[in-house]
Amino acid sequence: MTNSPLALPSNIAKRGTWEAMPTSATDLSTKDCCIVQLVIQNPTAGALTFTMADKATSPLTVYNAKSIAAGAEYVLNVPNGVWFSKGLTVSSSGSGLVMSMVLLENRV
DSSP: OOSOTTOOOTTEEEESOOEEOOSSOEEEESSSEEEEEEEEEOOSSSOEEEEEEEOSSSOOEEEEEEEEOTTOEEEEEEEEEEEETTOEEEEESSTTOEEEEEEEEOOO
């Protein structure tokens, strides 16, 4: 890492770009990781849900069918991160949700 104020740690796997949330369980990471920022928007006319779980031997579902109202935005800022053992899987109940996150991976 350099002294530049714009330099980012090399363990940032996702840097806040917008992407469609998948409608079936999809791995966003297969390594130990944590989310320090998550933004989910629902630009559709109806409520949608999302589910987020780690990939541990006995998976822990952090958000289970969390509802996002039509036109709403869900923002999670966690300076110390939300930990996901062995990776992160996400899915939504239907097409339309978009997400942006800062995801740090254990690169060891």
